Amino acid sequence: MTQHIRTESLGLPDVGGPAQPLLIVRDLKKHFPVRSGLMGKAEKVHAVDGVSFRIGKGETLGIVGESGCGKSTTTRLLLDLTRRDAGEIIFDGRGLGGGRDGISLKELRRGMQMVFQDSSTSLNPRARILDIVMFPLRAAGVDRTKARDRASMLLDRVGLHPQAFGHRFAHELSGGQRQRVNIARALATAPRLVILDEAVSALDKSVEADVLNLLADLKAEEGLTYLFISHDLGVVREVSDRVMVMYLGQIAEIGPAETIYDRPGHPYTRALLAAVPSLDPAKQIAEPPLKGDPPNPINPEPGCRFRARCPYAEGVCKAIDPAPVPVGEVEISCHMCNRASGHSQAADWLDALTKETADA
Amino acid sequence: MTMTQLQSASPSVSAAAKAPGYWRSVGQRLMRDRVGIASALVLLAIVVSALAAPLIAPHDPNSGSVMTRLSPIGTPGHLLGTDATGRDILSRLIWGGRLSLLSGITPVVLATLIGGTLGIIAGMSGRLVNGIIMRITDIFFAFPSILLAVAISGVLGNGLGNTLVSLTVVFVPQVLRVAESATVQIARQDYVDAARATTASRLLIMTSQVLPNVLSPILVFATSLIAVSLVVAAGLNFIGLGVAPPAAEWGSMLNELRDAIYINPTLSILPGVMIVATSVCFNLLSDSLGSAMNIRETDK
Known part of the structure; x- marks a missing residue:
């Protein structure tokens, strides 16, 4: 018998019912100011530029994209670790900062937690593991004894024996063990949405599989919802129900994982997937499908970000x-997927895409 | 995992929580460092002898006979000789440790409290508050520390209290800068973000996540600053900006024995030896403390 992480005293109640998406994000924006030199004109890095998506209850949404596409900034904006410039964050039907019916930041931060990428810098080097897991509980006002019992239970749930690990320091643990501590800490206040920001990217493949299995078990047993960020396309396909492809602070394509991986509609997704090395000699390619780096996100010109x-x-x-533009269950931000856009290949592209869908 | 196992786990965890803490492990590592131990023992001897001066000093430090003036080292009854007015140098060195250590250590303690607090606040604040605190700090850095200490002491006038004030003013900006840069570096770490992502208050994050991690660079720097402070304080006393003349203090003794350098050079070196020895020991201790506090060196 397993002890559940969900508790009535800590977690947020399910307000909207199963049909209400757990998280709705509308037109999220973050432009970082940069100044070149003392007298240089103030420019803006459009790190996140009008991102809208929703995550259903119990779903895993994967976010993929190259470095610097705004994946991590998006997660930081959701938890208000970085202040957003514009956009709405609606958790279980309640808007953040939305007055009387809204949700406060404190509540949001109990309902939504994050597992950080770098396990060596995300744990306080001078705190014991048990204290690290206890911290969110103590901050939420849980008394010491109860917090300690719950932290022990959480460590046990993530596969670390509290007796063996509770009194250790982070540097005495392996990368995989540290990431388990990270997960235990994120789950301390019984959140319903867990953001996994490259949570397994720094791990060995075998350890990564262990941690992924743990995450899958926790999700199934606790009814969690995941926002899973990774640059590893294979892992994202494995764990995600839906996938969101980001390019330069915007969403290129969002939809069910199977559809996007089998029949990518956006030229960028296509190139990204083609860049995954294949063991099948027939699928091996001589030329990289994507050349060069993404263009500079400082004051981008109007038009499609991917056009260069x-x-x-x-x-x-x-x-x-x-x-x-909706194409089946997928939404694609590309002129070729819109017959009315005036792109010369729009009709051919869409016909090919729908034909693939029909064949499948 | 069954419920019974879970419940049995809890009490043993509380026992484990009482396992050697961070500070005890720092102490253990310090005990293994021979240089650290040696310098700590020398410092301990100096501090204890200064505290126990009335008990162990062989003579009255402030009275002497002109008949026995400038006796060389090894004179019976005056182990380290006598000064120009016939006062016993050993007694004066022992008594002098009181004022010298006091004027060397007190300003650093005060500066660490003031500068450390301001530095952590500056490091965790936004651009505006940080800018104000750090630019004011920069003004102090425009002056060499000894010159600044002399200038402030000169304005305030003689006396122990004024020496302490002027040295504190000199050292606050230095501690502040170390504390600020350490805090800025720590505040960027993911574990601080993880703490921010909870419902914790700013104060709780500061005391539980930032403070324990910036404490070691600040303490290590403060220990090495004592070495500087001792020398600067002695310098102020040497040029007569410190304690009033009859009182024994290493810096002013150095000045009094300056004239004897042609007659009996070894005598005039003695207060200097005390200043250098104490200063070097604090420096070595600071080094040892630095490596003992480096958490990554555990178990190596």
Whole structure:
């Protein structure tokens, strides 16, 4: 028999019912100011530029994209670790900072927690493991004895024996063990949404599999919802129900994982997936599908962000920002997926995409 | 894992929580460091002899006979000789330790409390507060520390209290800068973000996450600052900006024995030896403390 992490005293109640998405994000924006030199003009890095998505209860949403595409900034904005410039965050139907019916930041931070990427810097080097897991509980006002019992239970649930590990320091643990501590800490206040920001990326493959299994078990047993961020496309496919592909602070494509991996609709997703090395000789490629780095996100010009590296770029891509277009269950921000956009290949592209869907 | 196992786990965890703490492990590592132990023992001897001066000093430090003036080292009854007015140098060195240590250590303690607090606040504050605190600090850095100490003492006038004030003013900006840069570095770490992502207050984050991690660089720096402070304090006394003349203090003794350098050079070196020995020991102790406090060196 396993002791549940969910408790009535700590967790937030399910307000909206199963149909209400656990998290709705609307038009999230963060532009970091940068100044070149003392007298240089103030410029803005468009780190996150109008990101909207929703996560259903019990779902895992995967976010993929190259370094610097705004994945991590998005997670920091959700927890208000970085103040957002614009955008709405709605947790279980209650808007953050939304007055009387809204949700306070304190409540949000009990309902939503994060597992950090680097296990060596995300644990206080001068605190014992048990104290690290106790900290969110103590901060929430749980008394010491109860917090200690719960922290022991959490350590046990993530596969670390509290007697053997509770009194140790972070540097005395392996990377995988530290990440388990990270998970235990994130689960301390019984959150319903857990953000996993590259949570397994720094681990050995075998350890990564262990931690992924642990995450899957916890999700199944506790009814958790995950926001899973990784640059490892294979892992994201494995764990995600839906996937969101980000490019330069915007969403290129979002939809069910199977559909996106089998029939990517956005040229960027296609290139990203083609870049995954294959063991199948027939699928091996000589040329990298994507060349160069993403363009500078400082004061980007209007139009599609991907056009500089896109083999299909045309005049319309330079002139107009592509709006997300639904193609089946997927939403794609590409002019080729919109017959009315004026892109010369729009019809062919869409026909090919729908034909693939019909064949599947 | 069954419920019974879970319940049995809890009490033993509380027992484990009483296992050697961080500070005890620092102490254990310090005990293994021979240089650290040696310098700590020398310092202990100096401090104890200064505290026990009335008991162990062979003569009255402030009275002497002109008949026995400038006796060399090894004179019976005056082990380390006598000064120009015939006062016993050994007694004066023992008594002098009181004022010298007091004026060397007190300013650093005060500066660590003031500068450390301000530095942590500056490091955790936004641009504006940080900018104000750090730019004011920069002004003090425009002056060499000894010059600044002399200038402030000169303005305030003679006396022990004023020496302490002027040295504190000189050292606050130095501690402040170390504390600020350590705090800025720590505040960027993921574990501070993880703490911020909970419902913890700023004060709790500061005391539980930031303070324990910035304490060791601040303490190590403060210990090495004592070495500097001792020399600067002695310097102020040497040029007559410190304690009033009859009182024994290493810096002013050095000045009094300056004239004897042509007659009996070894005598005039003695107060200097005390200053250097104490200063070097504090420096070595600071080094040992630095490595003992480095958490990554555990178990190696």
